[in-house]
Amino acid sequence: MWFFTDEEKDLQRLCKDFAQKELAPFAHAHDEAESFNLNAFKKMGDLGVLGITADPEYGGAGMGAVAATIVMEEFGKACAGSTLSYLAHSILCVNNIQNNGSEIQKEKYLPKLISGEMIGCMGMSEPEYGSDAVGIQTKARKDGESYLINGTKMWITNAQYADIAYVYTRTGEERKNLSTFIVEKGTLGFSVGKPIHKMGMRSSPTGELIFENAKVPKANLVGKEGDSIYHMMKNLDIERITIAGISLGIAQACVDQCIKYAGERKQFGKHLGSFQMIQKMIAEMATETEMMRSFLYTTAKKYDMGEKGPSMAAQVKLALPKMATKIALDAIQLHGGYGYSREFPLERMMRDNKLNEIGAGTNEVMIMIIAKNLLKDLKD
Amino acid sequence: MNEIQLELKNQLQKFCLQKIEPHMEHDDETETFRMDIFNELGELGFTGMTLPEEFGGVGLSYQDFSIALCEIAKYSVSYAVTISVSSMVQAILNEFGSVVQKKQYLPALSSGIEIGAFCLSESGAGSDAASLITSAKKTTQDGTEGYLLNGSKIWITSGGIAKTYIVMARTGAAGSSGVSAFIVRDGTPGFSFGKKEKKMGWRVSPTRELLFHNCFIPAENLLANEGDGFKIAMAALDKGRFTIGAIAVGCAERALDESVRYALSRQQFKQPIFDFQGLQFMMADMALEIECSRLLVLQAAKDYDSGTPNAKLACMAKLKATDTAMRVTTDAVQILGGVGYTKEYPVERFMRDAKVLQIVEGTNQIQRVVIARLLKKEYSKH
Numbered sequence A: 001m002w003f004f005t006d007e008e009k010d011l012q013r014l015c016k017d018f019a020q021k022e023l024a025p026f027a028h029a030h031d032e033a034e035s036f037n038l039n040a041f042k043k044m045g046d047l048g049v050l051g052i053t054a055d056p057e058y059g060g061a062g063m064g065a066v067a068a069t070i071v072m073e074e075f076g077k078a079c080a081g082s083t084l085s086y087l088a089h090s091i092l093c094v095n096n097i098q099n100n101g102s103e104i105q106k107e108k109y110l111p112k113l114i115s116g117e118m119i120g121c122m123g124m125s126e127p128e129y130g131s132d133a134v135g136i137q138t139k140a141r142k143d144g145e146s147y148l149i150n151g152t153k154m155w156i157t158n159a160q161y162a163d164i165a166y167v168y169t170r171t172g173e174e175r176k177n178l179s180t181f182i183v184e185k186g187t188l189g190f191s192v193g194k195p196i197h198k199m200g201m202r203s204s205p206t207g208e209l210i211f212e213n214a215k216v217p218k219a220n221l222v223g224k225e226g227d228s229i230y231h232m233m234k235n236l237d238i239e240r241i242t243i244a245g246i247s248l249g250i251a252q253a254c255v256d257q258c259i260k261y262a263g264e265r266k267q268f269g270k271h272l273g274s275f276q277m278i279q280k281m282i283a284e285m286a287t288e289t290e291m292m293r294s295f296l297y298t299t300a301k302k303y304d305m306g307e308k309g310p311s312m313a314a315q316v317k318l319a320l321p322k323m324a325t326k327i328a329l330d331a332i333q334l335h336g337g338y339g340y341s342r343e344f345p346l347e348r349m350m351r352d353n354k355l356n357e358i359g360a361g362t363n364e365v366m367i368m369i370i371a372k373n374l375l376k377d378l379k380d
Numbered sequence B: 001m002n003e004i005q006l007e008l009k010n011q012l013q014k015f016c017l018q019k020i021e022p023h024m025e026h027d028d029e030t031e032t033f034r035m036d037i038f039n040e041l042g043e044l045g046f047t048g049m050t051l052p053e054e055f056g057g058v059g060l061s062y063q064d065f066s067i068a069l070c071e072i073a074k075y076s077v078s079y080a081v082t083i084s085v086s087s088m089v090q091a092i093l094n095e096f097g098s099v100v101q102k103k104q105y106l107p108a109l110s111s112g113i114e115i116g117a118f119c120l121s122e123s124g125a126g127s128d129a130a131s132l133i134t135s136a137k138k139t140t141q142d143g144t145e146g147y148l149l150n151g152s153k154i155w156i157t158s159g160g161i162a163k164t165y166i167v168m169a170r171t172g173a174a175g176s177s178g179v180s181a182f183i184v185r186d187g188t189p190g191f192s193f194g195k196k197e198k199k200m201g202w203r204v205s206p207t208r209e210l211l212f213h214n215c216f217i218p219a220e221n222l223l224a225n226e227g228d229g230f231k232i233a234m235a236a237l238d239k240g241r242f243t244i245g246a247i248a249v250g251c252a253e254r255a256l257d258e259s260v261r262y263a264l265s266r267q268q269f270k271q272p273i274f275d276f277q278g279l280q281f282m283m284a285d286m287a288l289e290i291e292c293s294r295l296l297v298l299q300a301a302k303d304y305d306s307g308t309p310n311a312k313l314a315c316m317a318k319l320k321a322t323d324t325a326m327r328v329t330t331d332a333v334q335i336l337g338g339v340g341y342t343k344e345y346p347v348e349r350f351m352r353d354a355k356v357l358q359i360v361e362g363t364n365q366i367q368r369v370v371i372a373r374l375l376k377k378e379y380s381k382h
Helices: A006-033 A038-047 A065-078 A080-100 A103-115 A228-264 A276-304 A312-335 A346-356 A363-374 B003-030 B035-043 B062-073 B077-096 B099-110 B229-265 B277-305 B311-340 B347-357 B364-381
Strands: A120-123 A139-143 A146-157 A164-170 A178-184 A190-192 A206-217 B116-119 B135-141 B144-157 B164-170 B179-185 B191-196 B207-218
Touching: A006 A038, A006 A065, A006 A080, A006 A346, A038 A080, A065 A080, A065 A228, A065 A276, A080 A103, A080 A120, A080 A146, A080 A164, A080 A178, A080 A228, A080 A346, A120 A146, A139 A164, A146 A164, A146 A178, A164 A206, A164 A228, A178 A206, A178 A228, A228 A276, A228 A312, A228 A346, A276 A312, A276 B364, A312 A346, A312 A363, A312 B311, A346 B347, A363 B277, B003 B035, B003 B062, B003 B347, B035 B077, B062 B077, B062 B229, B062 B277, B077 B099, B077 B116, B077 B144, B077 B164, B077 B179, B077 B229, B077 B347, B099 B164, B116 B144, B135 B164, B135 B207, B144 B164, B144 B179, B144 B191, B164 B207, B164 B229, B179 B207, B179 B229, B229 B277, B229 B311, B229 B347, B277 B311, B311 B347, B311 B364
Parallel strands: A120 A164, B116 B164
Antiparallel strands: A139 A146, A146 A206, A164 A178, A190 A206, B135 B144, B144 B207, B164 B179, B191 B207
């Protein structure tokens, strides 16, 4: 993008090289085996992106949403599953602790999370509370100098690998009385459920967090009791912007692959690219990808400049994943049998991208948010 | 639906629920095809539905067959496809084979003891099928007249599990008139299997490459006459198009069924998510598109049954039904949200299975080309 700073351009180049070297060559195998590329994840620590938005004093890069989105796009082109795990760690866990944690909590957890020594995750959704996230029922009850947590968190990215979890709980009957805790692996009463098998994002582990009278020290309460609702809403914006970055990466990778194939494959004595129908597909998907790019980075830039409209991130999150699914489906179609084969990365990208229409708030919830804001003066 | 069709549908539903559904999640993940299930489908008469009774078939119409395929596809697109292709091979043999060929190959296929495969595509000849280069050179071996097959075929549904293969190979000049069709049996020396494709969907139905290296085929295995191959292939596609459409309708119907059930039972914001208008519109559109597709498929089948096949309508049925299946299954994953994305519900499998319906039996791009070509022809008559 024209407004990228030199620092952001450097980051883009670094991430591109890293992704092509450490992620792309292994993406297929990890997708097949439903395994996590732990090796690459650890190396992201040395690359310096695990705390992309965190303060330099804790080892972070001190950058913003534009930078985080650049990482998502470049990684997303190579392996969306690894990128999702990276997002859960750096945006859902690290960024939350950076913004809401106490000095003591930051000093204790951030350096290890940012170096890659520790892996983080976040727990919001529950089996019965998905789109209706504020309704969550995992309860935290004060018990002397500790809290006892009971309940189950669902769809937790990195659950099986996480050393710490940033967990939203209910501390009162009132709907918005939610509080956040940092729960360490090994805490008595805290366990991880069975892995969840998914259509895509198979290289990103997903599991349940189970709390049965899990005893968490008071020192691990983030902010004050009842603060969670603010933490949650604040972080959802950057989560939605950055996850859209993965969709942008996927769309761009599809476009690149289609252009390459249209110039190689011949049918009826001519290159595919000389057929008008193929030209239309490529021209449209490339145009849509450019629109996605402009919209996404402009929104990220506005976010970094402090502009935080209520439906700004929701609009990006509604538009990009949906467009990327369409582009990926068209890319498969353009490649015919080869597109459907697991030896080409296109079908994986399509499966991976479908998650982006569901995770971090479904398309339908984005529509609710956007419409609610646009029609806020409605009386009935 | 008439009584026969209702009975067919009920029987299949019962069988699929009992025998197929319980295995699908596992078999999809492990890419396992179960021959015993296919054999049982055969015992019940579902593997030779359209073949005349004379050769062990049931002699049903293509309308009945479409309804049956649609029902099986609700549980497994893969088994529906296996039956559809094997039935297509039977139809080819029945239409173009000699009496000897029919007697020799049809009973095992119609009874479901064996599976048939249709082999046209090559790595360089997909949509442009007439450019195929697998060659069949006339020769004599140990006093027997025949052909030497050399080359390879790709994307062969049921490759490796089928026993009888209808293989298109070039016996003459370039172009469609130089293609002939041969019956090749599994185990013929010089005929081997290449790699098994790893695919996004249709994982239960094996897709394999076939390799021919100086593979001798006796002249008695030539189907019809030299040069008839492309005609035979195109005749098969006439039926193949709407049968793929029927499978697509079943696939989409299951996705709608799962969506409505889930939307009625799932509560968010203290009401069933079905009550949100956003989802109601999605489901109303899904139901509408499915009914349009079903009507097109059944009309194309009816035209075929009455001896007045309508190629344009058959293309439209394939195009509309498979685009619908893709859209409806994608929306179903969306309506189920997180659980829709997991292997615990079947909708993600149906979405993966739907995609290739837009590619096989002539890609949807090729369907559009053909529809346009037929339109032009209609208009240039006047």
